[in-house]
Amino acid sequence: MPETAVPEHALADGLEPVLAWRVWRVALVRTGWRRREPILRAVSDDEAWLPGEPKRARCRTRPHTAPAQDCRCGLYGMIEPAPPPYGLPSGGFIAVGRVAFWGDVVIHPDGYRAAFGYPQLLGFFCMRCLEERRVEPAVIVVPDSPYGPLCSRHRGRLGMPVEPILEQLLATYAIERQLPEPLSRAMARAKEPEMNASYWRSVIT
Numbered sequence: 001m002p003e004t005a006v007p008e009h010a011l012a013d014g015l016e017p018v019l020a021w022r023v024w025r026v027a028l029v030r031t032g033w034r035r036r037e038p039i040l041r042a043v044s045d046d047e048a049w050l051p052g053e054p055k056r057a058r059c060r061t062r063p064h065t066a067p068a069q070d071c072r073c074g075l076y077g078m079i080e081p082a083p084p085p086y087g088l089p090s091g092g093f094i095a096v097g098r099v100a101f102w103g104d105v106v107i108h109p110d111g112y113r114a115a116f117g118y119p120q121l122l123g124f125f126c127m128r129c130l131e132e133r134r135v136e137p138a139v140i141v142v143p144d145s146p147y148g149p150l151c152s153r154h155r156g157r158l159g160m161p162v163e164p165i166l167e168q169l170l171a172t173y174a175i176e177r178q179l180p181e182p183l184s185r186a187m188a189r190a191k192e193p194e195m196n197a198s199y200w201r202s203v204i205t
Helices: 127-131 162-173 180-189 197-203
Strands: 018-032 035-041 075-078 093-108 111-123 140-142 148-150
Touching: 018 111, 018 162, 035 162, 075 093, 093 148, 111 162, 127 148, 140 162
Parallel strands: none
Antiparallel strands: 018 035, 018 075, 018 093, 075 111, 093 111, 140 148
């Protein structure tokens, strides 16, 4: 298991974190005149995953500690990745990578529900290629559109260069780049999920 890029104080109990696949929404937050900085948010809501801080799960429906065995609460990750469908983010664009989980971790049919998490690896891959279960690095991103990151073959005239945004995210979160080869191998052996928005909202909270 590779070394995980989690905040130093997060693993005080010495336990090895669990790694899972996950997608995030990248939002460009205005921080000044003509300046916007990228931040990771959950796809299914607007909660931010803050740099340098463990993300802690909370239950929105019951007054108990997440994740609970008899509930669907917790931070979700997938055992095997699957291509995100178009149109899921309410703003921004999709990033794909690995997340480190620790604390209480519950196994469910598609992956894990955890108490704490932090991004581990991150990359931008062409959304249209991912729909075909192919992995191609993106060269541009089209914010606030269903197309998101696109490769050189699928790009149009609109869009922003992907590399400066990705480099800034990696530096801000102190994490490494998700390479295409591990993602491609994992998607090749992954089962095909039912590709609809309700499925994805259930595994990317």
